[in-house]
Amino acid sequence: MQAWINPACSKCSAALEALDAEGIEVEQRRYLEQAPTAAELNDVLQRLRLEPWDITRLTEQTAVELGMARWPRDRNRWIAALAEHPILIQRPILLLDDGTAVLGRTEQDLRIAVSAQHSRSDARPRFRHKSVDPTREHLHTSEFDDFVDGLDYPMFIVTTASDGQQAGCLVGFTSQVSIDPPRMLVCLSVRNHTYRVAKHADMLAVHVLGPDQRDLAELFGETSGDDVDKFARCSWRPGPRNVPLLEDCPRRIVGRVLSRDSFGDHVGFLLEPTGIEVNSTGASLSYQQVDELQAGHPA
Numbered sequence: 001m002q003a004w005i006n007p008a009c010s011k012c013s014a015a016l017e018a019l020d021a022e023g024i025e026v027e028q029r030r031y032l033e034q035a036p037t038a039a040e041l042n043d044v045l046q047r048l049r050l051e052p053w054d055i056t057r058l059t060e061q062t063a064v065e066l067g068m069a070r071w072p073r074d075r076n077r078w079i080a081a082l083a084e085h086p087i088l089i090q091r092p093i094l095l096l097d098d099g100t101a102v103l104g105r106t107e108q109d110l111r112i113a114v115s116a117q118h119s120r121s122d123a124r125p126r127f128r129h130k131s132v133d134p135t136r137e138h139l140h141t142s143e144f145d146d147f148v149d150g151l152d153y154p155m156f157i158v159t160t161a162s163d164g165q166q167a168g169c170l171v172g173f174t175s176q177v178s179i180d181p182p183r184m185l186v187c188l189s190v191r192n193h194t195y196r197v198a199k200h201a202d203m204l205a206v207h208v209l210g211p212d213q214r215d216l217a218e219l220f221g222e223t224s225g226d227d228v229d230k231f232a233r234c235s236w237r238p239g240p241r242n243v244p245l246l247e248d249c250p251r252r253i254v255g256r257v258l259s260r261d262s263f264g265d266h267v268g269f270l271l272e273p274t275g276i277e278v279n280s281t282g283a284s285l286s287y288q289q290v291d292e293l294q295a296g297h298p299a
């Protein structure tokens with residue numbers, strides 16, 4: 001984006017700092033040295049959806065001397081005055097890549113600019129309204145996908161052991177489902193090696209991943225125990241009933257399997273927690289950070 005700034009202005013510095021913190025590239029235009037023409041001002045006003053008097057700094061000495069506060073609302077006259085005296089132009093003005101512009105003076109305006117710029121640079125298709133008549137009997141899978149698209153939630157690695165075999169995979173479909181008594185629900189795809197081991201297991205361990213543990217997410221989400229010994233590639237120790245406990249994860253909960261229910265292509269394992277280990281309560285790896293991984297077993 002381009003930002004029209006006055007380097008002596010604290011609002012401009014604050015805006016540049018906020019944009020930089022968001023990783024947004026800004027081309028700075030020092031509009032006092034490189035004054036905009038009347039045509040440029042006209043264009044920017046259209047992008048801002050404002051009138052010239054809306055972006056005039058009426059308290060500047062020049063504006064007071066010209067008596068602008070009492071001027072009639074004559075667009076051309078105001079634009080000519082701004083072009084001749086750029087010190088009168090309110091700042092910073094942020095020209096976004098989507099063709100709109102924002103006066104970046106408040107935190108809220110900056111938030112609007114940041115989110116517009118991010119959605120632009122993500123190169124995601126622009127949002128389009130979707131709806132399905134609620135009187136219909138059921139949704140198609142693609143319509144359900146439209147609803148879940150873009151939602152975010154924490155990712156976990158679930159491990160288990162039975163009949164001398166250990167297994168584990170990356171899961172998103174996992175949640176606390178009761179406070180008292182404490183209960184967790186873990187949903188495993190019936191295609192996964194982990195499901196086949198969990199089917200006969202008494203216990204599961206559910207590990208939270210830190211935001212920097214993408215490597216573990218890849219190991220447990222992109223490879224299958226059918227082909228790879230995941231536990232030869234990470235550090236772990238045996239827990240209750242030989243369930244592998246991943247040493248590097250910031251927190252985990254271990255639970256006894258109370259019931260198994262088929263929900264469709266996933267089976268829900270209801271857990272009664274029996275133990276926890278919490279080494280950090282910091283942020284966790286989320287689905288949106290790993291949604292492009294190629295699952296070892298497509299669901």
Ligand SMILES: Cc1cc2nc3c(=O)[nH]c(=O)nc-3n(C[C@H](O)[C@H](O)[C@H](O)COP(=O)(O)O)c2cc1C
Binds near residue numbers: 195224291295296
């Ligand atoms: C972003 C992401 C989310 C996933 N969520 C789940 C899930 O909720 N439940 C599940 O059983 N598998 C899920 N998977 C798939 C398994 O982690 C993956 O197929 C894994 O390779 C299976 O390993 P396994 O065959 O050793 O069990 C997910 C994979 C990815 C990449």
